[in-house]
Amino acid sequence: MLDTLKNRIEQGYRTSKYPKQTISLPERYRGLPTINQYADADIVAKCVKACPQNAIITDSNADPNLFKANESSRKMVDMGRCVFCGTCERVSNGKFITFTQDFGYSVAEKAHLLTSGTVPDLAKHSKQHFKKLFGRSLQLRQVSAGGCNACEADLNVLATPFFDLARFGINFVASPRHADGLVVTGPISRNMRTALLQTYEALPAPKVVIAVGSCAITGGPFRESPEVSDGLDSILPVDLYIPGCPSHPLTNLHALLSFFKDRI
Amino acid sequence: MTSSQSSSIETHKIPMQTENRKNIEQTEHSETRLIQTQFSEVTNGVAISRRDLPHLTFDDFRENALKLVRNNAKVVHFFGYEDDSKESSQNGNGGKIKLLALFRTNRVYRDRRYTLFAATCNAPDAYPSLTSECEPFHLFEREIAEQFGIVPDGHPWLKMVRYHPNSQGKPDAFGNDYSKDNDRNYYYTQDIPGNYPYYSVEGKEIHDVAVGPVHAGVIEPGHFRFNCIGERVLHLEIQLGYQHRGIENLIINAPFKRLPVIVEGIAGDTTVANAVSFAQAVEALTKINISDDAKKIRTIALELERLANHVGDLGALSGDVAFLPPANYCGRMRGDFLNMTLLICGNRFGKGLVRPGGVRFAIDSALCDEIMRRITELEIQVANVIDLLLITTPSVRDRFEDCGTVSRSDAHELGLVGTAGRACGLSYDARRAFPTEYYPNIDIPENAKSRGDVYARAKIRAEEVMQSIAIVKMLLSDSLIEIAPVELSFIETNFYEKDSKDYADFTPLAPDSFVVTINEAWRGELSHCILTDQTGKILRYKIKDPSFHNWSGLAMSLRDTGISDFPLNNKSYNLSYCGFDL
Structure with a gap:
């Protein structure tokens, strides 16, 4: 008993003050990408060619209608495809794409995944009736559907003392019958498709669907494999997209709080 | 890459607990009988021409493989590959599917050093199963049947492994129906498990408990089926394959630039070990040597990966016997180790750190000091929590000891x-x-236990945690690391020099070659194999996660164990679903 208490004292109080206080992530962390629209064409071409995920969109490879809305930013990163590996930053030596320490880059609409350096304020773009319904209590059921388990791991840590998700009234629950929403990770392998749909069916309406990680959004590193889908939104309606490979726990926390809470 | 290249560097001895240093390897191999074999020796991480692999007739292949395993050699790989080049069809009956087997043994030479032996043969459409005579081929033969439709006659339990149709359009080895989709890819018309009847036990008071694929926690999918009598488990059948993403085939078809990212996604908790295994194979096939500093950084990353996972597992074990304080402390400390990897490379799992040709991030003196400060602070906390869990709390010991025991002979x-x-x-x-990277210079102590229960699996982890902390500290305190050059990834540089328009076909790899790499990932032996064709394109990429061997250990642990002890046993192994499912 004394040992247990001694240990408790040594461990101290570890819960972060986020979101009341901001947390800065280390310099090498790769968050929201920013793009220099005036970068040298050669460098841009090199980056487009080098990107393992073909996530860099420019005039040369984009759908012609894409840039109509915003003529000034004709170079973008598709955060749904991007795995934040940093190849473009290295190839361009920071002259074209750089990754910032901003971890709050989740979006509510698929079109917003295409970024030229900013993302819309998630709190304003979320479905407002969800805030009313789930703002004080949100129970989530997670389904892992063919990923590498890194996204699952970084969702799981939200339960550890540092993040302590439960203090916001948000929990991961064991049964879809107890849940308000579904959190899906992985590229939805053929063998998980039915189980995923059955879990969704078992959820009482209204149901929230959250796609976490580039796999769930576009197939991620496994895109084009016949064994996986090309994104959760081809199977279920998605309300919230959390990009990353995997997304940092703070990205997950930021997304859940911004999307569901009236104020954070 | 090989140990000989680093022999000029002074061997570091790290201070370690020595309680278990009785030489188990010596007693394990008290017989001195040496084996003769037609398989030829290959070296970990060294590429050879495929012509240098002996291509045996099937009968010789089978006989030699059985002989090796009967003499205590272990199967590292046994897989099929498709090769229709003329040369390879000279021997045997000319089918385009070949088999390759690779064994490890320390029974061949008098100095008992570990050696790898490999050979190939043409695969008949059906063949007398090796498993019928020798258990260790069991899962490998099922995998070959699933991937290539080649049937091992007399296999005791010919069941699918990951549930996907074979790539050859052959009749399904398991009697399932498959069809072709719009992109001309084969798929099964029925959901997993198809027409497979799960193992069943009949009798009064016998009942089945089916769990999964969607589990109660935030974990990967898998299906567990317990045949029970009352609370007692007679047999546990584990059905995986839900995470199958077709990685081995994707690697063959994807452009080279995608491979590092795909490989890092084999298993997220084993990102570094998989990336290192891939990088070593590519380096061997491109004759690239990496710097000692890069080797050190890879070794540090491998040990940090081991630390984070082992600490997390100890916490999970504690949580499963309802001793919550260490569960919470370990959860937090696991994050602290992941955050050290984040400091080094910007990703908590080490994604983006290792690339063929070296590592992408240096550890400068400021970073070195910061990691040293953090790990020194954590070391005491970790040691005290381990004490609390495994030594000072008798109720934990009571739950861990004699739970889920697997005998040494079964193992x-x-x-x-x-x-x-x-x-x-x-x-x-x-x-x-088979030391790689900086391991030839590090003395890794033996730490085998004899109990085979949950306690032993926890104790092994606890000891390795303290060893890994010592290794990381030792590597960080070595002054050499301060000037680690950051090498641009091999692909990035080479790729542009070629400047080929058709970069989908770009390959830097040596043609007609074979390489195997073996590394100790945190769960155990991880191995990648590459075979290239006459143009240097990857003909076959084989991945073997340690979990491929170890899931059967979990099933064995559950024999005659209370079903309520399943979570505890499961955590004590903490095996990979996605690493197995590929």
């Missing part, structure tokens, strides 16, 4: 590796047997 037959094998007395550790 040997099943071919358990890594922490699961060491907990049963099999001392094999690839860091010692």
